[in-house]
Amino acid sequence: MTPTTRPSSPWFLNPYAILTLGAVLAAVAEVLLKKGAATTTTGQQAILGIGALTAWWTWLGIVAYIMNFACWLYVLKRLPVGIAFAIITGAAQVLVPLGAWIALGEKVAPTRWVGIVLVLAGIAFIAQTAARVEESL
Amino acid sequence: MNTLAISLCIICQLFQVTGQLFLKKAMAPPGTGPGSGRVFAIRFVPGIVCLSLWFFIWLGVLQQQDLSHVYVFEGLNPALLAIAAWFLLAEHMNAKTWIGIAFICAGIAVVSAGQ
Numbered sequence: 001m002t003p004t005t006r007p008s009s010p011w012f013l014n015p016y017a018i019l020t021l022g023a024v025l026a027a028v029a030e031v032l033l034k035k036g037a038a039t040t041t042t043g044q045q046a047i048l049g050i051g052a053l054t055a056w057w058t059w060l061g062i063v064a065y066i067m068n069f070a071c072w073l074y075v076l077k078r079l080p081v082g083i084a085f086a087i088i089t090g091a092a093q094v095l096v097p098l099g100a101w102i103a104l105g106e107k108v109a110p111t112r113w114v115g116i117v118l119v120l121a122g123i124a125f126i127a128q129t130a131a132r133v134e135e136s137l
Numbered sequence: 138m139n140t141l142a143i144s145l146c147i148i149c150q151l152f153q154v155t156g157q158l159f160l161k162k163a164m165a166p167p168g169t170g171p172g173s174g175r176v177f178a179i180r181f182v183p184g185i186v187c188l189s190l191w192f193f194i195w196l197g198v199l200q201q202q203d204l205s206h207v208y209v210f211e212g213l214n215p216a217l218l219a220i221a222a223w224f225l226l227a228e229h230m231n232a233k234t235w236i237g238i239a240f241i242c243a244g245i246a247v248v249s250a251g252q
Contacts, residue, residue: 037199049196111251118244126237130215
């Protein structure tokens with residue numbers, strides 16, 4: 001009897017590739033939301049930023065977030081949730097400040113990177129617990 | 138960052154985690170009893186309300202603050218989930234979880250205090 005082999009899926013459907021795409025889309029969504037919010041700023045801290053909905057950037061950000069959610073649903077069926085959660089949360093913590101620096105021209109001070117590294121370490125410690133909790137709650 | 142912005146970032150994360158948990162409960166396999174639709178609505182509607190509040194408060198924060206400054210607060214999400222399990226499920230918090238929460242809080246404190 002010859003063993004049957006499953007046809008391998010193309011590289012771009014690899015769950016880690018989709019997970020990476022999800023993290024990039026999360027960063028893109030945040031940058032677009034920030035652009036939308038910045039164009040509608042009122043000059044003082046508002047509790048709700050409803051005015052940002054008048055900017056096209058905000059709606060593009062919402063579309064990117066929906067695509068990010070679709071990636072997350074795809075990955076959840078194929079990877080352990082603890083690993084997926086740690087990778088996507090950690091990657092977004094690095095990609096969002098990078099995106100803000102490149103696309104928005106924000107200056108990311110060294111102390112911010114120190115804080116981000118501390119948060120990444122915290123996520124690495126807590127990801128398994130958080131994923132298990134999300135499953136059981 | 139001023140106190141109002143820090144408070145809004147934390148409230149934002151509380152709404153996000155609460156909304157996620159409500160929606161997760163709403164999406165659980167439905168019962169077949171006569172009240173199953175009502176149970177779904179009781180979980181789904183607060184979930185959507187919480188996530189809407191998260192979104193609009195977040196937009197309000199982004200109107201005033203640098204994205205790279207406030208995004209670090211997203212790190213609170215897993216910490217709040219673990220704390221929710223401690224309260225709601227009386228789940229044991231091991232040393233690793235406490236260390237993780239301490240690191241996340243320290244990171245947020247460093248970013249909040251800096252320019």
